Amino acid sequence: MSTDLLAALVPALPLAGAIALAALRRKLGANAAGGLATALVAGAFVASALLFQGFDPAAGGRTVKLLDWVRVAGMDIPLALRIDALSLTMMLIVTGVGALIHLYSIGYMHEDERAPTFFAQLNLFTFAMLLLVMGSNFLVTFIGWEGVGLCSYLLIGFWYKTPEYNYAARKAFVMNRIGDVGMVLAMVLLFQRFGTLEYDAIMDRASGVNDPLMIAATLFLFLGATGKSAQIPLFTWLPDAMAGPTPVSALIHAATMVTAGVFLTVRSSVLFELAPFTQDIILWVGTATALLAASIGLFQNDIKKVLAYSTVSQLGYMFVALGLGAYSAAMFHVTTHAFFKALLFLGAGSVIHALGGEQDIRRMGGLKGTVRTTYITFLIGTIAIAGLPLMSGFFSKDLIMAFAFQRSPVLFALLLAGALMTAFYMFRLLFLVFHGTYRGQAHPHESPPTMTVPLVVLAVLSVAGGLLNLPHLFGGHEAMKHFLESAAEGIRFENLALDTMTEIVLMTLTTVLVGVVIYIAHGRFAVKATLEGDEADMPFLKRLVAQRWRVDELYRALFERPFGWLSTNLYAIAENKVVAPLVRGVGDAALRVGETVRGIQTGNAGFHLLAMLCGLILLLTFTLMGS
């Protein structure tokens, strides 16, 4: 099969699935719908794998033009896909992890009567995400960008009968829209400057440009990235997004969509390299987000919320890497994070499923005997995210931290603190859920194989994912970095210039401290289960953290309330008193005129002839007089 056809097939399969499932949603059963959706995404994965296999990094990327799309007055934007190392990496993650999560959803959603709709939306999401990563220009990416936002909104509010879930969905949507504005503005600026939106053309023309416009464009792009990737200040939607079914949290809000911001930054890395100011902003926003979210994770009691804050925090690490210009490190972390965070979410889903919907870790405990596969795989995921040696998270996170040390030891220390908090909250979660004694009333049972098989596969990937980019220190070749370097055309890859000794010392330091933290967590949560009491009894600082630094309340006071007030008053005064009567008046007047003029149409043929004649005479008189 030709590469063009394969490339078109990758997004086409999930799109076909979405359309078919939407059309047949009343006729298909949950399992049939799930099977079809899974098969199509798996098909897209196979197509991606074939493309990957046939891809020659030395030859560079290629553009597959599907059709002319926008072609007016000097603006030529084709609907085209770009196949290069970067998009292939993302395609494999999206379709691979996506297929596993689809498979898992068959078990997870089998009792839901709207399961076919769920799978239609999940397929639609996969399509949009593929469009996002495969687009050869900003506009195609933007369609995907909006598409994933829409699907995210739909799926967060999937159980729409619960009002809070709808609120969460709306919140995610609105916050994403704020980011989208940034993306649109960036596109406008770039188009105005370069006259095109094609990535390769822009990156070609941009190199060497020194222009304040670059700072503006990259800042706007970054604003877009903060929306999708839940960075400060637009991060509060992600924890609320956990209202959606757990596979959604795993696919959209951990493995794929939230990494879109990272992807976009890597895609436009040439521009960011031209704007060191923006890079610094990214670096510090990433650091702040990593720490803030990790600290909030320490005291959360909802199993999915802990994982959500952990995602925000890990995304912070990725942005730190981007801010440091270590693009391959960021992509490496995107990849490993997709593995272990999807695993953790699916594991959490399995636990929730086992306990009949319970999400509060205070009413869990001692589950390791009853949900054995879930426990072992969750344990592996926890170790991977905590960064214990030789796991995937160890390599990817340590790479970022090594880059950070190269920039400044202070940055390294901050990130180390974040890593320690990560280890602490993750092991707290693990111990409170699986160790000790059971504190709830449900009857736990292990999940069906459709759910455990993805867990096992992801667990293997979480362990082995590090091999993708094994550093020289461990006898590897940094394979992923070299692969990504072929992606283009200007993406610059900073080399790590630390000597071996420093690297070993840093790794050892991190590992030992993480070990200590795990030991403390073991003492507090496994030996005896120390549960968080009432927030009112906490000391001030701890309460502040447990209440998520009160960011939501701050936003509510700063934006929601003033806008709400404005909206209410504008409605009451401007709309009801001024605009509405005016509009209604115009409409009524038009209707009255219509009623009057209608009178001419009597239906009497003789009158009509007369009227025609009079009309002609008047017309002739008017015309001839006028000339």
Added chain:
Amino acid sequence: MSALVLLSVVGVVLLYLGLFGRRTALAATGVAGLLGTIALIATGWHLESPLFAGIVRFDGPARAYTLLMAGATVLLFLFGVDYYARMQRNVAEQYALMLFSLVGGILIVSFSNLVMLFLGIEILSIPLYILAGGKRDSFRSGEAAFKYFVQGSFASGFLLMGLALVYGATGSFDLAAIGTWSADAAHGHDTVFLLGLLLTLAGLAFKLAAVPFHFWSPDVYEGSPTLITAFMSTVVKTAAFAAFHRFIAALHLPDAVGTMLLTMTVLTLFLGNVVALRQTQFKRLMAYSSIAHTGFLLLALVGGDPRSGDVLFYYLAAYTLATVGLFIILTLAKRAAQGEEHIRIFRGLFRERPWVAVAALLMLLSLAGIPFTAGFVAKYRVFMLGLAGGHVLITFFAVAMALLGIYYYALVVREAFAPREQEGGTLAVAPLNWLVITLCGVGVVALAVWPVALP
């Protein structure tokens, strides 16, 4: 020429088929003949020879309009299979007359001699007078036929008078010769010529249903059988506009003609849109909507811009697609509602036949000119032409009228998507009808992303 001969022969064959009672073969034969015509036109695309001693010229626009009209007739014939299924007598005549009328249409989109224009218009119209009265047991249908005939004869009088005056002034019936004559600055203020032009245009404006020559259209649209109404508002309108444009584009128009066209444009836009606001009978609503569209189409012509031919064609194609589909849906809904034509018969359509309702929605949005439909692109191009021609005020007026127009289309949309209060007959959609509706519904969206230009 072979296309004209083929169509006429097929028409005669249809009459014989009717004589021998082969009812089932009628639509198929007609469609085959039309497809043959389309093939002939499409394959003979490069030919541009004058025919019949130079009174007909199959140039690019003529071919394009022939294709459009033949295509629309195909759609209507396909619809006819179901529509005429329950009619006992004279079905063959209906098909044959439509073909004959189409021949007249083809003649007036390709005329290059004013005699041919007149003959073409009569060949187009006379079958229509009969077709309007096609329901022989219906009083309304007979009334429509009579009114159409009387007023049509009147308009033919204007036309003949005008043509005679033009001949008197220029000494020729040949379009090109008249064009050369009129380009001469010395003839710019020739009153006989001017009067002849104005009368000719008035006669043609009758076919376009432009105000003040529109009085026939609501009554005739309402009274005629729905299929014929659809034929009149698509094929006939297309032919009339193409002929109108062919006529004025070939001549150097005196300013006074421009004034008359602008006056008619404004009046038509105003009356069509404003009176449509208060219509509740769907066919009458479509009649006024048709008048309103005449206004927009006239606006595309008044500037005399070289691009106006493209815009006119595109607009007519978009309008034809939406109108054919809507009239089919009307027929089905009317049948389910025991012959009622009030727009409330569409109520509950979305619940019962979601796809039909969505197709209707697309077509109505296209007629209203909502973005992402062909109707929007068409109106947009008309407005751009209006602005380019310097008619800023009139363009703004047209925009305002277009906004007003959204109201009455939205009324129908509201009915289609509102739940029905009481149980009623369910819409039966025959597969062929479903196909045509789908074609039209998808077509108005597809056309929006595929801008057509005349060859």
